Amino acid sequence: MTIENVSRRKFIKQxxxxxxxxxxxxxxxxxxMAKIGLATxxxxxxxxxxxxxxxxxxxxxCGRCEMGQGISTALPSAVADELEAxxxxxxxxxxDGNEELYGPQATGxxxxxxxxxxxxxxxxxxxxxxxxxxxAKKWQVSAKDCYADSHFVINRTDNSKLSYxxxxxxxxxxxxxxNVELKAxxxxxxxxxxxxxHNQGDIVNGKLTYGVDTKMPGLKYxxxxxxxxxxxxLKSLDKTAALAMKGVEAVVEIPRMEVPFGSIGGVGVVADxxxxxxxxxxxxxIEWDLGPNKNYDTKAYKAQLVKNVESPAEKAAERGDIExxxxxxxxxxxxxxxxxxxxxxxxxxxxxxxxxxxxxCEVWAATQSPADIQKVxxxxxxxxxxxxxxxxxxxxGAFGRKFKxxxxxxxxxxxxxxxxxxxxxxxxxxxxxxxYYHSINAQHIEAAIxxxxxVTAWLHRAAFMPIASLFNGQVDRAPATSLSDIFNHxxxxxxxxxxxxxxxxxxxxxxxxxxxxxxxxxxxGTFADEMANKVGxxxxxxxxxxxxxxxxxxxxxxVRRSKxxxxxxxxxxxxxxxxxxxxxxxxxxxxxxxxxxxxxxAVLVEVNGDDIKVLEVDCAVDCGQVLNVDSATAQMExxxxxxxxxxxxxxxxxxxxxxxxxNFHNYPVLRINEMPKVxxxxxxxxxxxTGLGEPGLGPFPAALSNAVFAASxxxxxxxxxxxxxx
Amino acid sequence: xxxTVNINGKSYEIDVDGSMPLLWFLxxxxxLTGTKFGCGMAVCGxxxxxxxxxATRSCVIPVSVVAGKSITTIEGLxxxxxxxxxxxxxxxxxxxxxxxxxxQIMNAASFLSQNPTPTPEEIDTAMQGNICxxxxxxxxxxxxSEAALELxxxx
Numbered sequence: 057m058t059i060e061n062v063s064r065r066k067f068i069k070q071x072x073x074x075x076x077x078x079x080x081x082x083x084x085x086x087x088x089m090a091k092i093g094l095a096t097x098x099x100x101x102x103x104x105x106x107x108x109x110x111x112x113x114x115x116x117x118c119g120r121c122e123m124g125q126g127i128s129t130a131l132p133s134a135v136a137d138e139l140e141a142x143x144x145x146x147x148x149x150x151x152d153g154n155e156e157l158y159g160p161q162a163t164g165x166x167x168x169x170x171x172x173x174x175x176x177x178x179x180x181x182x183x184x185x186x187x188x189x190x191x192a193k194k195w196q197v198s199a200k201d202c203y204a205d206s207h208f209v210i211n212r213t214d215n216s217k218l219s220y221x222x223x224x225x226x227x228x229x230x231x232x233x234x235n236v237e238l239k240a241x242x243x244x245x246x247x248x249x250x251x252x253x254h255n256q257g258d259i260v261n262g263k264l265t266y267g268v269d270t271k272m273p274g275l276k277y278x279x280x281x282x283x284x285x286x287x288x289x290l291k292s293l294d295k296t297a298a299l300a301m302k303g304v305e306a307v308v309e310i311p312r313m314e315v316p317f318g319s320i321g322g323v324g325v326v327a328d329x330x331x332x333x334x335x336x337x338x339x340x341x342i343e344w345d346l347g348p349n350k351n352y353d354t355k356a357y358k359a360q361l362v363k364n365v366e367s368p369a370e371k372a373a374e375r376g377d378i379e380x381x382x383x384x385x386x387x388x389x390x391x392x393x394x395x396x397x398x399x400x401x402x403x404x405x406x407x408x409x410x411x412x413x414x415x416x417c418e419v420w421a422a423t424q425s426p427a428d429i430q431k432v433x434x435x436x437x438x439x440x441x442x443x444x445x446x447x448x449x450x451x452x453g454a455f456g457r458k459f460k461x462x463x464x465x466x467x468x469x470x471x472x473x474x475x476x477x478x479x480x481x482x483x484x485x486x487x488x489x490x491x492y493y494h495s496i497n498a499q500h501i502e503a504a505i506x507x508x509x510x511v512t513a514w515l516h517r518a519a520f521m522p523i524a525s526l527f528n529g530q531v532d533r534a535p536a537t538s539l540s541d542i543f544n545h546x547x548x549x550x551x552x553x554x555x556x557x558x559x560x561x562x563x564x565x566x567x568x569x570x571x572x573x574x575x576x577x578x579x580x581g582t583f584a585d586e587m588a589n590k591v592g593x594x595x596x597x598x599x600x601x602x603x604x605x606x607x608x609x610x611x612x613x614x615v616r617r618s619k620x621x622x623x624x625x626x627x628x629x630x631x632x633x634x635x636x637x638x639x640x641x642x643x644x645x646x647x648x649x650x651x652x653x654x655x656x657x658a659v660l661v662e663v664n665g666d667d668i669k670v671l672e673v674d675c676a677v678d679c680g681q682v683l684n685v686d687s688a689t690a691q692m693e694x695x696x697x698x699x700x701x702x703x704x705x706x707x708x709x710x711x712x713x714x715x716x717x718x719n720f721h722n723y724p725v726l727r728i729n730e731m732p733k734v735x736x737x738x739x740x741x742x743x744x745x746t747g748l749g750e751p752g753l754g755p756f757p758a759a760l761s762n763a764v765f766a767a768s769x770x771x772x773x774x775x776x777x778x779x780x781x782x
Numbered sequence: 783x784x785x786t787v788n789i790n791g792k793s794y795e796i797d798v799d800g801s802m803p804l805l806w807f808l809x810x811x812x813x814l815t816g817t818k819f820g821c822g823m824a825v826c827g828x829x830x831x832x833x834x835x836x837a838t839r840s841c842v843i844p845v846s847v848v849a850g851k852s853i854t855t856i857e858g859l860x861x862x863x864x865x866x867x868x869x870x871x872x873x874x875x876x877x878x879x880x881x882x883x884x885x886q887i888m889n890a891a892s893f894l895s896q897n898p899t900p901t902p903e904e905i906d907t908a909m910q911g912n913i914c915x916x917x918x919x920x921x922x923x924x925x926x927s928e929a930a931l932e933l934x935x936x937x
Contacts, residue, residue, distance in 0.1 A: 256875065257863070262855065268818070330819075331803060404820075452881025696917065719822075720820075727910050729906035
């Protein structure tokens with residue numbers, strides 16, 4: 057990590073940032089970036105900036121994208137804690153897309169806190185040290201005689217004070233300390249507390265602007281319709297009726313852009329307001345050449361995936377001798393689990409404003425990855441990425457969807473066509489029908505259990521369209537690396553084989569919050585419960601036994617923390633008093649490790665006939681040091697809400713190549729009357745902090761399946777349990 | 783003479799095709815963007831405003847229908863952003879992404895004006911039409927209950 061005093065650097069002046077005061081840039085080492093797949097060249101690429109103005113106003117630029125996860129509060133609060141800042145003097149600005157200035161900004165994989173926590177704290181500590189050095193110089197005392205508190209440096213010898221504003225310019229002339237000391241946990245003021253989100257005031261006033269809210273003089277509004285089948289093309293288009301509508305300016309063909317984050321191909325309408333554009337879309341007479349995926353049918357496809365995992369598939373990895381272990385087994389048990397496609401469906405549909413001019417291209421977008429917008433638009437327009445200026449707006453939810461910038465590229469195509477700034481807002485129908493989907497999947501597990509109840513062998517076959525298929529259409533099954541989370545699962549089983557079954561691509565697959573952890577967590581957690589029932593143990597005992605059988609020193613930490621999370625979930629819930637529950641209630645437990653975080657959940661349900669009601673969920677979380685307890689709790693509440701819907705009923709269904717669902721009436725996400733009581737419990741072990749945006753989804757579906765089984769004896773092995781009719 | 787509509791206490795001429803939904807008149811013509819587009823078919827509640835004090839889904843109501851009537855949007859709910867619901871929302875740190883929250887607050891405000899002492903079940907029923915994909919429902923319930931108590935004190 058490098059912290060550089062950039063107060064006098066040229067780009068400060070060029071970038072329109074305020075001049076004067078103290079500017080610090082924070083750059084992560086390339087090793088850390090390479091670890092998360094975001095290596096950059098060996099140049100100074102700050103990931104964040106801190107500015108202390110001469111009036112004391114403190115501005116922190118957040119390079120990571122905000123979509124409701126709270127990162128733009130959490131990371132700056134870590135800076136402010138070390139800086140001994142007065143939080144009321146701190147404001148936060150979402151940085152524009154600029155890799156040269158901010159380094160990689162792609163926000164996903166629950167990585168922001170994992171990667172940025174220590175660098176942000178060190179930057180705050182460095183700034184504080186420079187302010188103290190400046191004060192010491194002014195007072196002609198030793199830095200040891202000074203300390204910082206709430207935006208002031210205080211002289212211990214005479215209790216005189218200098219404000220950060222008074223010191224900022226002088227501090228800019230101080231060297232950046234080579235080593236900084238970070239605060240002890242007992243001294244944290246903001247870290248681990250429950251600071252409110254910095255922007256929540258603007259949210260409840262309706263002032264916060266999202267991707268759909270950008271306004272500017274001369275702005276035109278657009279809507280789009282896509283070919284309903286992936287890889288289909290436009291055959292014919294009659295735009296007469298649409299063009300005859302008052303307010304319609306242009307009807308524009310948007311060809312499919314053959315890059316993973318480019319447009320799927322469709323037709324756009326530009327008008328003087330969004331509604332007219334949406335109405336004109338309905339007047340288009342379009343014939344599509346549906347192409348190679350026109351027969352894609354998820355019901356048939358899922359049945360085929362089940363066949364592909366219930367018979368030998370391609371070996372991915374192996375250890376020990378599973379045949380021998382099965383031959384010696386006391387019990388053999390097997391089960392097959394499936395899951396359907398899912399749509400991210402954030403409340404804010406895909407939206408951006410793009411203005412393509414002869415010598416410039418400016419973008420205002422809700423996005424998780426401004427650098428990808430720069431790359432895709434540069435390729436589309438035949439320009440350099442640095443010439444695409446991307447302003448990152450607040451995203452009204454994203455969940456992985458806004459990592460992919462097809463909607464921005466479409467807005468660019470429309471702007472180019474009408475030579476004006478264009479705001480393209482996708483309809484909910486287009487968002488639902490032509491998205492990037494969580495993959496349909498099937499898994500088959502066979503296990504051998506010995507006389508003492510130890511699991512001795514594990515055969516795990518998985519078949520799903522992997523993320524890799526988005527980048528290469530020839531990929532016809534998950535690569536072995538996509539099954540490594542199965543092979544490396546911290547269960548202590550000596551004989552393991554993983555196999556990957558055929559799953560040819562028929563649609564666009566894209567990261568959906570928690571990605572593979574959704575179905576891996578479901579299979580591991582549900583199968584554990586099934587094994588426990590088979591051998592007559594309770595699930596917690598069986599899980600502890602499996603973890604205790606893991607003697608691999610490299611997995612000792614995973615074993616300890618998985619067990620710790622399980623124990624806490626059991627203790628905080630009604631697990632140990634489950635015998636006293638009413639007859640129609642049941643409690644299920646599961647734990648899953650993903651994105652370097654451990655989450656165990658105990659789910660209490662009531663089952664009446666076919667009706668499943670989730671009553672209470674206790675989430676036990678080990679994400680190391682928690683940055684913001686309130687925000688972390690919110691992530692658990694959100695994970696439970698999303699996971700309840702995808703466990704019980706939501707599924708994207710394809711027939712004749714196209715998605716059948718269209719809007720929230722037939723993609724029924726969870727509503728308030730179904731909200732269970734969610735409690736989050738954190739294991740405060742002081743370990744390095746890890747992310748929480750995704751890991752809450754892993755354990756829930758299994759814990760729910762186990763709870764329903766406990767309540768009713770009915771086992772659900774397919775996600776969703778009871779698909780809604782479309 | 784052109785028809786007008788009163789929005790947040792100000793009169794506006796309806797200078798668009800009368801079949802345009804109120805939502806788009808607010809967002810694209812008046813640039814009042816606090817009211818959000820979510821579904822376009824009155825199933826998500828993100829576009830909720832008050833029509834003569836009643837919660838209404840602005841994405842399906844033609845602007846011609848509101849001629850001569852009074853509309854309140856999130857921008858006009860309170861003078862100093864201090865409606866008890868707004869305060870309760872902040873105290874309970876309800877928002878995550880925040881996109882649906884204007885609709886949630888507007889729906890809750892209309893509900894509390896008709897039912898100042900709701901039970902949790904009544905809150906559930908009243909708020910069922912407002913989707914939050916981030917999952918803030920638990921906090922919404924608490925915030926509405928607290929705001930109801932606060933409103934009770936004001937009377």
